[in-house]
Amino acid sequence: MTRFVLKRTGGALLVLLALSVIVYSLFYLAPGDPARLACGERCNPQQIAQVREQLGLNESSVAQYLHFLQGLVAGRDHSAGAGLVLHCDAPCLGLSYQTDQQVTELILTRLPATLSLALGALAIWLLVGVGTGLLSALRRGGITERLLTVLTLAGTGTPVFILGLLLLMAVCAYLQWLPFPTYVPLTEDPEQWAWNLLLPWLTLGLFESAKYARLTRSSTLETLAEDHIRTFRAYGVGERALVTRHAVRGAVAPVIALSAVDFGTMIGGAVLTESLFGIPGLGKTLIDAVRVVDLPVVVGVVLAIGTAVVVAGAVADLLYAAADRRVALA
Amino acid sequence: MALERSAPAPGAVPPGAGAGRQVWRRLRRRPSAVAAAAVLALLVLLALAAPLLAQLTGQDPNTYHDDLVDSARGGVPTGSFGGISADHWLGVEPGTGRDLFTRLLYGARVSLLVALGAVAVQTFVGVAVGLAAALGGRIAGQLIGRFTDVMIALPMLVIGIALTAVVPPDFPRPLLLVLIIGLLDWGGTARMVRAQALALRGLDFVDAARLSGGGGRLRIARRELLPSLAAPVITYAAIKVPTAIVAEASLSFLGVGVKPPTPSWGQMLSSAQTWFRADPAYVLLPAGLLFATVLAFTVLGDAVRTALDPREGSRLRVGTRKERKG
Amino acid sequence: MTQTLVEVAALTVDFPVGGADAYVRAVDGVSFTLEAGRALGIVGESGSGKSTVAAALLGLHRGTGARLSGTVRVGGTDVAAAAPAELRRLRGGTAAMVFQDPLSSLDPYLAIGDQIAEVHRIHSGASRRAARARAVEVLDRVGIADAVRRSRARPHEFSGGMRQRALIAMALACEPRLLIADEPTTALDVTVQAQILDLLHGLREERGLGLLLVTHDVGVAAESVDELLVMRDGSAVERGPVASVLAAPAEPYTRALLAAVPRLDGPRRTPDPAPAPASDGTTEPVVEAVGLRREFGRRGRRVAAVAGVSLAVRAGETLGIVGESGSGKSTLGRMLVGLVEPDSGQVRHGGVPATGITDGVQMVFQDPVSSLNPRRSIGESVADPLRAAGERDEAALRARVGELLERVGLEAGHYDRYPHEFSGGQRQRVGIARALAPRPRLIVCDEPVSALDVTTQAQVTALLAELQREFGIALVFIAHDLAVVRQVSDRVAVMRAGEIVEEGPVDEVYDRPAHPYTRRLLAAVPALDPGLAAERRTSRQEAFATA
Amino acid sequence: GPKGGADGAGAADGKPGAAGAPQKGGTLTVLNSEPQNDFDPARLYTSGGGNVPSLVFRTLTTRNREDGAAGTKVVPDLATDTGRPNADATEWTYTLKDGLKYEDGSPITTADIKYGIERSFAAELSGGAPYLRDWLVGGESYEGPYKDGGKGLDSIVVPDAKTIVFKLRKPEGEFPFVATQTQFAPVPKAKDTGAKYEEHPVSSGPYKVVKNENDGEHLSLERNEHWDEKTDEERKAYPDRIDVRSGLDSAVINQRLTTSAGPDAAAITTDTNLGPAELAQIGDNKELAGRVGTGHFGYINYIAFNPKVAPFDNPKVRQAVSHAINRTSVVNAAGGSALAEPATTFLPEREAFGFAPYDHFPAGRTGDPAKAKELLKEAGFPDGLTVTLTHSTAQNRQTSPEVATAVQQALAAAGITVKLEGLENNAFNERRWDAKNTPGFFLSRWGADWPSGGPFLAPIFDGRQIVTGGSNYNHAQLDDPAVNAEIDEIAKLTDLAAAGKRWGALDKKIGEQALTVPLFHPVYKRLVGKDVKNVVISDWTGVLDISQVAVK
Numbered sequence A: 001m002t003r004f005v006l007k008r009t010g011g012a013l014l015v016l017l018a019l020s021v022i023v024y025s026l027f028y029l030a031p032g033d034p035a036r037l038a039c040g041e042r043c044n045p046q047q048i049a050q051v052r053e054q055l056g057l058n059e060s061s062v063a064q065y066l067h068f069l070q071g072l073v074a075g076r077d078h079s080a081g082a083g084l085v086l087h088c089d090a091p092c093l094g095l096s097y098q099t100d101q102q103v104t105e106l107i108l109t110r111l112p113a114t115l116s117l118a119l120g121a122l123a124i125w126l127l128v129g130v131g132t133g134l135l136s137a138l139r140r141g142g143i144t145e146r147l148l149t150v151l152t153l154a155g156t157g158t159p160v161f162i163l164g165l166l167l168l169m170a171v172c173a174y175l176q177w178l179p180f181p182t183y184v185p186l187t188e189d190p191e192q193w194a195w196n197l198l199l200p201w202l203t204l205g206l207f208e209s210a211k212y213a214r215l216t217r218s219s220t221l222e223t224l225a226e227d228h229i230r231t232f233r234a235y236g237v238g239e240r241a242l243v244t245r246h247a248v249r250g251a252v253a254p255v256i257a258l259s260a261v262d263f264g265t266m267i268g269g270a271v272l273t274e275s276l277f278g279i280p281g282l283g284k285t286l287i288d289a290v291r292v293v294d295l296p297v298v299v300g301v302v303l304a305i306g307t308a309v310v311v312a313g314a315v316a317d318l319l320y321a322a323a324d325r326r327v328a329l330a
Numbered sequence B: 001m002a003l004e005r006s007a008p009a010p011g012a013v014p015p016g017a018g019a020g021r022q023v024w025r026r027l028r029r030r031p032s033a034v035a036a037a038a039v040l041a042l043l044v045l046l047a048l049a050a051p052l053l054a055q056l057t058g059q060d061p062n063t064y065h066d067d068l069v070d071s072a073r074g075g076v077p078t079g080s081f082g083g084i085s086a087d088h089w090l091g092v093e094p095g096t097g098r099d100l101f102t103r104l105l106y107g108a109r110v111s112l113l114v115a116l117g118a119v120a121v122q123t124f125v126g127v128a129v130g131l132a133a134a135l136g137g138r139i140a141g142q143l144i145g146r147f148t149d150v151m152i153a154l155p156m157l158v159i160g161i162a163l164t165a166v167v168p169p170d171f172p173r174p175l176l177l178v179l180i181i182g183l184l185d186w187g188g189t190a191r192m193v194r195a196q197a198l199a200l201r202g203l204d205f206v207d208a209a210r211l212s213g214g215g216g217r218l219r220i221a222r223r224e225l226l227p228s229l230a231a232p233v234i235t236y237a238a239i240k241v242p243t244a245i246v247a248e249a250s251l252s253f254l255g256v257g258v259k260p261p262t263p264s265w266g267q268m269l270s271s272a273q274t275w276f277r278a279d280p281a282y283v284l285l286p287a288g289l290l291f292a293t294v295l296a297f298t299v300l301g302d303a304v305r306t307a308l309d310p311r312e313g314s315r316l317r318v319g320t321r322k323e324r325k326g
Numbered sequence C: 001m002t003q004t005l006v007e008v009a010a011l012t013v014d015f016p017v018g019g020a021d022a023y024v025r026a027v028d029g030v031s032f033t034l035e036a037g038r039a040l041g042i043v044g045e046s047g048s049g050k051s052t053v054a055a056a057l058l059g060l061h062r063g064t065g066a067r068l069s070g071t072v073r074v075g076g077t078d079v080a081a082a083a084p085a086e087l088r089r090l091r092g093g094t095a096a097m098v099f100q101d102p103l104s105s106l107d108p109y110l111a112i113g114d115q116i117a118e119v120h121r122i123h124s125g126a127s128r129r130a131a132r133a134r135a136v137e138v139l140d141r142v143g144i145a146d147a148v149r150r151s152r153a154r155p156h157e158f159s160g161g162m163r164q165r166a167l168i169a170m171a172l173a174c175e176p177r178l179l180i181a182d183e184p185t186t187a188l189d190v191t192v193q194a195q196i197l198d199l200l201h202g203l204r205e206e207r208g209l210g211l212l213l214v215t216h217d218v219g220v221a222a223e224s225v226d227e228l229l230v231m232r233d234g235s236a237v238e239r240g241p242v243a244s245v246l247a248a249p250a251e252p253y254t255r256a257l258l259a260a261v262p263r264l265d266g267p268r269r270t271p272d273p274a275p276a277p278a279s280d281g282t283t284e285p286v287v288e289a290v291g292l293r294r295e296f297g298r299r300g301r302r303v304a305a306v307a308g309v310s311l312a313v314r315a316g317e318t319l320g321i322v323g324e325s326g327s328g329k330s331t332l333g334r335m336l337v338g339l340v341e342p343d344s345g346q347v348r349h350g351g352v353p354a355t356g357i358t359d360g361v362q363m364v365f366q367d368p369v370s371s372l373n374p375r376r377s378i379g380e381s382v383a384d385p386l387r388a389a390g391e392r393d394e395a396a397l398r399a400r401v402g403e404l405l406e407r408v409g410l411e412a413g414h415y416d417r418y419p420h421e422f423s424g425g426q427r428q429r430v431g432i433a434r435a436l437a438p439r440p441r442l443i444v445c446d447e448p449v450s451a452l453d454v455t456t457q458a459q460v461t462a463l464l465a466e467l468q469r470e471f472g473i474a475l476v477f478i479a480h481d482l483a484v485v486r487q488v489s490d491r492v493a494v495m496r497a498g499e500i501v502e503e504g505p506v507d508e509v510y511d512r513p514a515h516p517y518t519r520r521l522l523a524a525v526p527a528l529d530p531g532l533a534a535e536r537r538t539s540r541q542e543a544f545a546t547a
Numbered sequence D: 001g002p003k004g005g006a007d008g009a010g011a012a013d014g015k016p017g018a019a020g021a022p023q024k025g026g027t028l029t030v031l032n033s034e035p036q037n038d039f040d041p042a043r044l045y046t047s048g049g050g051n052v053p054s055l056v057f058r059t060l061t062t063r064n065r066e067d068g069a070a071g072t073k074v075v076p077d078l079a080t081d082t083g084r085p086n087a088d089a090t091e092w093t094y095t096l097k098d099g100l101k102y103e104d105g106s107p108i109t110t111a112d113i114k115y116g117i118e119r120s121f122a123a124e125l126s127g128g129a130p131y132l133r134d135w136l137v138g139g140e141s142y143e144g145p146y147k148d149g150g151k152g153l154d155s156i157v158v159p160d161a162k163t164i165v166f167k168l169r170k171p172e173g174e175f176p177f178v179a180t181q182t183q184f185a186p187v188p189k190a191k192d193t194g195a196k197y198e199e200h201p202v203s204s205g206p207y208k209v210v211k212n213e214n215d216g217e218h219l220s221l222e223r224n225e226h227w228d229e230k231t232d233e234e235r236k237a238y239p240d241r242i243d244v245r246s247g248l249d250s251a252v253i254n255q256r257l258t259t260s261a262g263p264d265a266a267a268i269t270t271d272t273n274l275g276p277a278e279l280a281q282i283g284d285n286k287e288l289a290g291r292v293g294t295g296h297f298g299y300i301n302y303i304a305f306n307p308k309v310a311p312f313d314n315p316k317v318r319q320a321v322s323h324a325i326n327r328t329s330v331v332n333a334a335g336g337s338a339l340a341e342p343a344t345t346f347l348p349e350r351e352a353f354g355f356a357p358y359d360h361f362p363a364g365r366t367g368d369p370a371k372a373k374e375l376l377k378e379a380g381f382p383d384g385l386t387v388t389l390t391h392s393t394a395q396n397r398q399t400s401p402e403v404a405t406a407v408q409q410a411l412a413a414a415g416i417t418v419k420l421e422g423l424e425n426n427a428f429n430e431r432r433w434d435a436k437n438t439p440g441f442f443l444s445r446w447g448a449d450w451p452s453g454g455p456f457l458a459p460i461f462d463g464r465q466i467v468t469g470g471s472n473y474n475h476a477q478l479d480d481p482a483v484n485a486e487i488d489e490i491a492k493l494t495d496l497a498a499a500g501k502r503w504g505a506l507d508k509k510i511g512e513q514a515l516t517v518p519l520f521h522p523v524y525k526r527l528v529g530k531d532v533k534n535v536v537i538s539d540w541t542g543v544l545d546i547s548q549v550a551v552k
């Protein structure tokens, strides 16, 4: 276990390093001059030059990257005007070009919202997706299965922005069962937190669940064809128990593997849902930052996503090894 | 021997071609599979025949009809159901009055091409990487795993924006889209394949193949693991189609997508999103087509999945409804 | 008073294969009855339809596409007509089944104790806790040591024999009136086999348990049943009280069957006139193991499956390895071919230290089910090594594969069939054909014939011997059947708990066993004579009672 | 002609929003899409003091908070008047009103105003408008108070705590407009925390910031007890509390306002317009239509030519394009006639801008392809020609693909094949602002920083404003001495009405060269919650004035 953790930590550092290098290089390709964007539309060349200097964009790209690494390890100082020098403690991801906010701080304030969204969605797709997958494996060939197929596919086949908007319209505007969601941090009011996240969770969860339903169903059927199922059938174990107790385990591996990926990408990728429901999460932050070439924020958020992906992957491997002891931890 | 009496005469199935034919035969026996294939074939046909059909209706996907929209009310089509008329079979687009029928047809060309191409690339890369990770030994497995992590964590958007500056303007856009979506979004497939392959790897038949294959990992992957992986991979690929279509739309907003006025379903869907109360037809048409495509793919994918399984016909059917009914 | 427990009349079973209306007749008009508390043995060669009959008793063919005709009644229930609920009660409650393939018949994800408890609860409605207790109890009863702890293990942590015992335990847990055992002891070593057979016997006497024993081992049948049904090609050849069938078989087929049964006192393999080219004695052994050691499990619970084994096999020589289940035979075999890396020690092929898989080394696997890819036709599996060797010509390939299939007693036309269409024994033969294909220098046979009927067994062992002579192949022959090992081996090694306790030429070890464990093994071998078997059983019980 | 701020039919007095006299009290909710990331007066780039910021920052002058055209006037705020110029308008003097206090009760002084302006020169606090840097003597080289060793900017003189004098490099008759910008808000030096000041800027207005979460995403404002309404004629400050929630999707904002459930009944938005689909949806719904206000902002969307690029060096080609344009399609692409007014002039149709009507190359409602073809023939393109139109891929309905395709369609009828080159928004801006590499034919837009012809025409047509290496807005790179001279002359006028006339004439004159094809001026439709009263939308910003609304 310790070995596993050590190995994964090493791997994670590698991943993060690679990510930061990629983002830094892409950034030099991307259109848009960050100094001009930070300065404002009608800045004159001198002002832009000043801002460029202030942001440290005059240095060579390698030097900038090295500074970034230095900040990560040892922290950095930034002049903030008014004789103030802001110290950014290690691991320092720098200051946002646009808002001067510390990126580490920014990510820490955005992460809870994103995590809230992703965790709830995860729960929903596991519940709904795996549930309907099992049900349709159990009722295979029947009308229930066809209905479930169509329903879950309707979830996937509808782009998430339309699904979310439809839900909002129906639940908040038309039926008025719920107020329009406003993000409330968990620490502030757990009950309001859950109520306000209900629709976003449903949107993302339902959108993802068809994938899981199909996957669960097909893996379950696969397992149902195995010999050990015959044993239990020969002992009078009912069809339902066969599916839910025995066959489902065959579906565990792909579901866990995929959930880890989806969960990881959701940390940075649920942009549409986040902006539709006004959730102050990382996805929106990233999109906004990309649009204005706010490199420190982009790098920071991508690194946060990378960390999430690595952690989710490691957790998935652990879960998977726990579920199927035949698999050794690599 | 026991089997002589009733076994199919040797030679009844031509050597080598046995498996493929059997799959095809099994596929043809399922009405739902046939229907799904027909729907897809029809869609592809319609897409291919778009210019012909456009001629038939006398419409063009890009011609504006300012007289068919109510400019004072945001450009909503005049007339009911989104402006359906003898000329415009499915009505017109709000704001421009462009003919929806022809736009949907032309849109199908881009969307199907991009989505299928991208999913094909994703699946290919995902399976290759997943298998390599499962079979490549410890260190290779670790490295590939981390590489997959990197790719999963790279937001498509960041790449998309960077690419707008790099890709020459005359690079074929659909190909670019296929490459971006295909080469960036294979992490899920790879992870899933790896997980499955790891589970299969422990079975004796893989050991047996290792002993007889002269150590060729590629051969083992292809011969021993791929057939068993086909089921989840096909299922997954079918479900990735709409994601790819929507990804195409979001990339279009970054300027990486197909150039206007060329329509695509993804673009139509995203510009339609605010219209679903004022002009539901505008949303429902592309959404309905997308849904039909996805449904057809899934049904067909399922059918191929079972048809690929030689055990179907005997074991897969064990304990189905028939049994419950006694 | 006796009561008819099983009534089978004119049972015919056809399986669909491949094409639209192609069927294989697996069982052809079989009739028999079984009274409560009695035992019926079905013997016959591999593929003769034994398992198919057994499965029909529980209605396991329902819904599979197989066509059945005739009637099957079990415990008064008409299996073909029973409602699903009734059928579920019958399965496990009235009649419980022990399957042929021990390795794949248990849920790989669940603890063994939980699996048994689950089945028990369905039929007894016991509480979770009681069911678990019962699971431990039955596991203990079938001879699993430390049952409380082992009940928490999952199937892959059990050796093949232990899994089979777990399956029997599962059957016992439900206290059925009829036990259908499909090759229940095939995977077991003789000492445990004897225990199990004694156990079954005891249960029968104690509770009037009916027993339908499907086996290809006539010896096992002789020890355990009252009546014998001999099958061939799906039909019943002969039926009668066990003593009379064994003593005075009426049919020529039965006589041939009995003649093929290997006996401890039967003829031994004639030592090769000249152990092939390597007669000068200076050549290196084909395979040599030095101080092999391999442990399994995580820290704290590590088990040394093989604990320091050294051996050597020369070209043209057969080394038999016997030992009880879990003694490390398979692990040793896998290390010899390079599928498992030793923790310490070294394997040398032709004097060269080997790591990983080496050319010219093959293995026949213990489990015929999982050793064949269910998604590929058997012909393709057999052709693999040929393709790897560079053969490209499809026709030549097919011809060669056909030849190999025929050589192991299958047909050339089976090339395009899939594993699930074969009986257990047939699958094992495919595995042997695959191992033979690349003309290896060494084949490690892990229980190659334990799933085979005696006639095929004789055929296969003869075949192996023939090939060995022809090509100078070195064989490592792992088996728990002492009689078979004796028949085929030049030397024999007896393993116990990961170590070789005794090794030597066959005659020496069998005739003058030095180690008490070897002596115990030999005493457990079943005898063909039911009278003798009963005698031995009582002596075993007495020994147990006084111990 | 100029329109009033409201066209709602619901309310009795013709004003949009709920009927009845506005009263103090209650909580106003603001639902916005853009968070108030910058809340530092030095960093804000606003037209007339912004919206939420103008509740916290008072400036020397401010915009007249009235509906429609009346709202384009400059009025005093902290100062007693809109400024007293010297004879040639190179020196402007202001005097503070009495009794002005910060939220902590301390008095507001002119030194604080000077300091506030000075810090807007610091590179750390970049983002504000460029005018002070260009206009103040020494402004071009000043680097802000953090680097000047306490010397300050000499061209801002503070003779006493109530007086402040600005010394300009050249005459600027429109200085009072610039004095409305947040850089003119007082910042007490002792409270300056540099880049962190925006977390809690010191209020001089009717509200103070009590909570600023997630970098301006959630703001809570409460009454500033030290603000004295007697010193402030402009801000009404009816609600007790203001709760700003931003980061919301615009469709959701409009939907929430439509539904007006719970606190949303007392909600407004200051940055989200109604889109075409929403307008279509409101349709005949009287109640909803009665809650929609209309605003205009000095803004032009146009096609820009770069006459250095062939074939646009040929005036006939530019004229042909002008004649061919179909403004109906373009207006529809921009959201329909309710959201865009077709334009043939560069200046908006508002008196404040000095609007003078003209249509030099009449295209009618839907274009005149015949005339265009004729001109092309004269220009030497009898068989038509192929050109590339550069546009952005931003979804703004201004420089976006919708408008580009509408242009493409219209020109096709005149035999001009248009290839579209859609660029990501940043790339698009870099291209069109790059004097060396400006495309020949592209979509562009311009908005004025205050309602006058000056900020409209000078950046676009003044030859001395051609910049290389910075942002160049003079796309045509017109450097006509007559135009330059006229711009300078008008800048000297402090009589804004007289100046307006001359701006209009200048526009008409430049228009003859067909350097641009004016397409449309946008119109803004703003929806408010059902309990919101006293909706004021001026033609200065076109945005609902948050300082006027009441929720009781």
Ligand SMILES: Nc1ncnc2c1ncn2[C@@H]1O[C@H](COP(=O)(O)OP(=O)(O)OP(=O)(O)O)[C@@H](O)[C@H]1O
Pocket: B002, B003, B314, C015, C016, C017, C024, C025, C026, C044, C045, C046, C047, C048, C049, C050, C051, C052, C053, C100, C216, C420, C421, C422, C423, C424, C425, C426, C451, C452, C453
């Ligand atoms: N699902 C199936 N589909 C097609 N053929 C089958 C199927 N199951 C069994 N058979 C065929 O039916 C025949 C009888 O098989 P069965 O498993 O009953 O044999 P068996 O007597 O138990 O043999 P063994 O001792 O090797 O286990 C064999 O020829 C086999 O190939």
Ligand SMILES: Nc1ncnc2c1ncn2[C@@H]1O[C@H](COP(=O)(O)OP(=O)(O)OP(=O)(O)O)[C@@H](O)[C@H]1O
Pocket: C156, C157, C158, C159, C160, C161, C162, C187, C189, C296, C297, C303, C304, C305, C323, C324, C325, C326, C327, C328, C329, C330, C331, C332, C366, C480
């Ligand atoms: N992959 C594994 N993980 C953990 N333990 C294992 C593994 N493989 C084998 N073992 C353990 O090693 C020991 C020896 O197993 P092995 O399979 O070699 O026995 P065997 O002699 O072949 O038994 P059998 O005759 O029953 O097949 C057993 O205790 C078994 O539980």
Ligand SMILES: [Mg+2]
Pocket: C050, C051, C052, C100, C182, C423, C424
């Ligand atoms: Mg059998």
Ligand SMILES: [Mg+2]
Pocket: C159, C160, C329, C330, C331, C366, C446
């Ligand atoms: Mg073994």
